[in-house]
Amino acid sequence: MLGCIWQYFYSSFLRFWLKWFLRHITGKCELQRICAGYKQGALRTSQIGKNCNKIIILTLLRFEEDVVDCVAQIMRHKNISEQKDPMFKVNLQQCLLQISGYNTLFAAVEDLRKEVFDSENEDHEKICGDLLMPSEKLESRITKQWGNIGFQGDDPKTDFRGMGMLGLVNLNNCGCAFQCRYSYAIVGINLTEMAYSLLRSGALKTHFYNTVAGKPEMQNFHQLYCYLAYEFNKFWVDEEPESIMEFNTYREKFHDKVKVYLQEPEVALILKLDAKN
Structure with a gap:
């Protein structure tokens, strides 16, 4: 119970004033502090993902050119000078590319997963026949040979x-x-x-x-x-x-x-x- 009260108090009041205090002490917003304080990789990008406006990420990060536009909008909104903090633009852009790229990758993987293997499709058959069994000629399309490499039946499509x-x-x-x-x-x-x-x-x-x-x-x-x-x-x-x-x-x-x-x-x-x- 006390943990819930503390979490509510922190998220509703304390965090806002802490960010305000740090902004005035350091002269940098939270995104700038993350980009400068964390090394390249998951630590930095995960923190950016938690602190970036989710609406911005969902609406703007669909293609690579939108990332550039998104970073420009953030810098204008946060009043960040590229001359004073030249690495911020580069670092933030990389983080947003990774965040949006992960979502794009999942969509591509999902599309491939949903693509049904079709024995009438020559490309599918070539991958399955020629490339999975390059050293052995198939006796027929449906054969017990498929069991030699671990398929459960005589037709791999199942x-x-x-x-x-x-x-x-x-x-x-x-x-x-x-x-x-x-x-x-x-x-x-x-x-x-x-x-x-x-x-x-x-x-x-x-x-x-x-x-x-x-x-x-x-x-x-x-x-x-x-x-x-x-x-x-x-x-x-x-x-x-x-x-x-x-x-x-x-x-x-x-x-x-x-x-x-x-x-x-x-x-x-x-x-x-x-x-x-």
Whole structure:
């Protein structure tokens, strides 16, 4: 109860006067103090996201050129001189690019996830046939050969239902991370779902803010997926489960482990391969 009263008092009265006091003492607004006081990355961008007017972010940050206009509007509204604080414009623009870019990336990932695998689509079939099984010629479109790389049935299209083309494109980009350990197709699609859920929840903001200076792109998401694929493979081997039937249990353990990593403000989930790999 006392905590709620304090939170209300702070948010309603104390915070306003504290900001007013600091503005007059330092000659800088809160956004300037954040840009100057936090180093580039998730610490700075997260604070900017918390303190920027949400209406401005939602209405203006749709395309890169709007970020430039948004920063100009903020500087006019806050009466910030570019001559007196030349780095503010650069730093704020980078933060807003990251914030808007994350939202744009999620929209692109969502569109790919919703794209249904179509066996009548030659491009889809090429990715699935030629690139997932480059060294083996398919006997027919529907064949038990698909089970050799971990699909559940004779037709892979049924396994892509939850993640759509996103699951297939991720497998195409990083299938090799599984191949020396176990049949990887269904495991890979499950890891796509993990990466997607982390992106949707906002948990990946720290990673992308720390590793991408501007707007994260689809390729950055695929790289994050490859990290998950490679690290899960190591995790699986280290844990030594009795059989693939325990996959769901170990998947959740790994998911929880990644979520703990992502709570670190300077986290960067970068794939680092051993020389032998």
